[in-house]
Amino acid sequence: MSRTDLLKAAEDLPSLMWGSSVSILTDNNTGDRLFVPDSGYTVRLFYAKTDHGLLLDTELEAIVSHRGIEWNMGFLIEFAATQFGTRGQTPFLGVNVIPPGCALLVSTAGDTHVTQKFWPKPTATTQTVRCEDAIAEVYDHVVATSPNLTLALSGGVDSSASGIFARKAIGANTPLKAVHLYTSLSPDYHEKAFAEKIAADIDAELIPIDVEGCLPFSEIEPKTLPPALSQELMFLGANRALQQAVGHDATILEGEGGDLLFHAVPDIDVIDDAFRDGGVSLALRTCLRLARLHNGSVPRLLAQAMSRRLSLPRGPGADTRQVGAANELFGDTPRNFGNRSSLSAYAARDREILKALDSLLEVTAPVGRSGIRRINPFLAPPVVVSALALKSYESFSERNDRIILRRLASKYSASKVLWRKTKGSFDAGVLRGLQVHRENYLDLLESGVFLSNGVIAKEVVVSAFKKVDVGQSSTGITLALLGCVEIYCAAWARKIAQRSVRKLRANELKTGSI
Numbered sequence: 001m002s003r004t005d006l007l008k009a010a011e012d013l014p015s016l017m018w019g020s021s022v023s024i025l026t027d028n029n030t031g032d033r034l035f036v037p038d039s040g041y042t043v044r045l046f047y048a049k050t051d052h053g054l055l056l057d058t059e060l061e062a063i064v065s066h067r068g069i070e071w072n073m074g075f076l077i078e079f080a081a082t083q084f085g086t087r088g089q090t091p092f093l094g095v096n097v098i099p100p101g102c103a104l105l106v107s108t109a110g111d112t113h114v115t116q117k118f119w120p121k122p123t124a125t126t127q128t129v130r131c132e133d134a135i136a137e138v139y140d141h142v143v144a145t146s147p148n149l150t151l152a153l154s155g156g157v158d159s160s161a162s163g164i165f166a167r168k169a170i171g172a173n174t175p176l177k178a179v180h181l182y183t184s185l186s187p188d189y190h191e192k193a194f195a196e197k198i199a200a201d202i203d204a205e206l207i208p209i210d211v212e213g214c215l216p217f218s219e220i221e222p223k224t225l226p227p228a229l230s231q232e233l234m235f236l237g238a239n240r241a242l243q244q245a246v247g248h249d250a251t252i253l254e255g256e257g258g259d260l261l262f263h264a265v266p267d268i269d270v271i272d273d274a275f276r277d278g279g280v281s282l283a284l285r286t287c288l289r290l291a292r293l294h295n296g297s298v299p300r301l302l303a304q305a306m307s308r309r310l311s312l313p314r315g316p317g318a319d320t321r322q323v324g325a326a327n328e329l330f331g332d333t334p335r336n337f338g339n340r341s342s343l344s345a346y347a348a349r350d351r352e353i354l355k356a357l358d359s360l361l362e363v364t365a366p367v368g369r370s371g372i373r374r375i376n377p378f379l380a381p382p383v384v385v386s387a388l389a390l391k392s393y394e395s396f397s398e399r400n401d402r403i404i405l406r407r408l409a410s411k412y413s414a415s416k417v418l419w420r421k422t423k424g425s426f427d428a429g430v431l432r433g434l435q436v437h438r439e440n441y442l443d444l445l446e447s448g449v450f451l452s453n454g455v456i457a458k459e460v461v462v463s464a465f466k467k468v469d470v471g472q473s474s475t476g477i478t479l480a481l482l483g484c485v486e487i488y489c490a491a492w493a494r495k496i497a498q499r500s501v502r503k504l505r506a507n508e509l510k511t512g513s514i
Helices: 003-016 060-067 071-081 129-144 157-170 190-203 229-247 269-294 297-312 326-330 348-361 381-388 403-410 427-436 438-446 458-467 473-511
Strands: 020-025 034-035 046-050 053-057 105-107 110-116 149-152 177-182 204-210 249-252 373-375
Touching: 003 020, 003 034, 003 071, 046 060, 046 229, 053 060, 053 105, 060 473, 071 326, 129 157, 129 381, 149 157, 157 190, 157 229, 157 249, 177 190, 190 204, 204 229, 229 473, 249 473, 269 297, 326 458, 326 473, 348 381, 427 438, 427 458, 427 473, 438 458, 438 473, 458 473
Parallel strands: 149 177, 149 249, 177 204, 249 373
Antiparallel strands: 020 034, 034 105, 046 053, 105 110
16 A cells, blocks of 8 residues: 555544554555554553664663663653653653644655644544443443442542443443542542442442542552652552452543533633634623623623634643642743644644544553553543534533433433532642651652752742642642653653663673672
8 A cells, every 4th residue: 555545544534433442554666664553542652763773662671671761851841840741752852752632654764754633534524423322332342341340539520520421331231340549538528428329329239438548658669670660650659559459450430521521610712613603693602601601791602702713813822721830930941832833734633632532542541461450431432533523512501511421321320410500629738738748759859860960959849838838729730740750750760770780680690790
């Protein structure tokens, strides 16, 4: 097949198969090859150029062990500032990864080129399955292929809906376990009651786990090498408690991605979507519903929608979401910005969702071979494709967001938990973790990559802690993400150092020098 045919074949792959895989397509005329990770991004394909050719592997450790560690400081700073790294890069300089929905073209000469994003296709051409049918297909598959399945019930809408879909797929008479992590000292302690209610409604045995002693940064050394840099690294203690409760070989079924795909907390973009599809009348009706949902002003929402519609395109980096107070810690330190230009072929209303979806996939750990597996059915390709085709302005009522998801789940359960208000953030728990385990955190930073490379100064961190002590969430979130970077880097440095020592001893034994 020709190079053009390679790309066309890659575009068709997600509709033919989904699940953990890497497809390799070959051009019979030139010998060029196209490497295509699965569209759900449960498998990563890493690559790096060396003096001896191109390294390609689904295991990051294999490439890093060969090359050694050189930190990609721009990537690490970007993560600490935004919770997401730089598209197509990794924490290791010179080691790249194929971004979600893309492929890597490798010529016979060893040249590489990352394709433009080809999955999901624009919604006008991809909607072939109703959302309800897509959800049923995915949950049936997950239940059939996942032994020792355990639900994660946070008490929120997404995990509750996910639990309802799982119960339908597994059948009414099959035993089902669920877990809920809580701390009795948290302002969100009332979430435990919601989790207990939904567990009772779907007849699941709930295992409540009090993680008061496992707050963020209670532990700072992971037992195994972290496969991805993510905010989960601040919750090592809580994850350990989870393993002890459900076993190391459990599969945890989560509801991650439901809020994104089904439009939790809709913003003024829905007004523009309504205007594009139905003109002024539909836009006004949508604005009125949005104002009632948020208890806002109709004139103000209309003015904001018009201003956004008429505004000029934003500059590079403007789509990088700030989640903390990065400038306080990093000052004017140069940073990388994720390049999302490959989304230009998509409709304007899909771009923000796809950017956020890609970022979410990038920080979600790939499927592992051992230990607890975390599965997010809402992120499976059939659900993503069908959800993207939903009309954003139909995603909420005057009282609730995610109205489509709530209604779909309500077909199988009358649980009142589905109609609760949107949950708050977990900022309070992060702040408490930083305060209680401040000594652990500062010890971690003392020899970390940021301080040792002069990216930040210790006195700046100490000053930031004063803001944490008075409850400033934005500073606390940035400190927490910075700590995740240091946990990740320290774990990898230890692992590579141990590997180097073992290799040295093996060589000494081989040569008889010891």
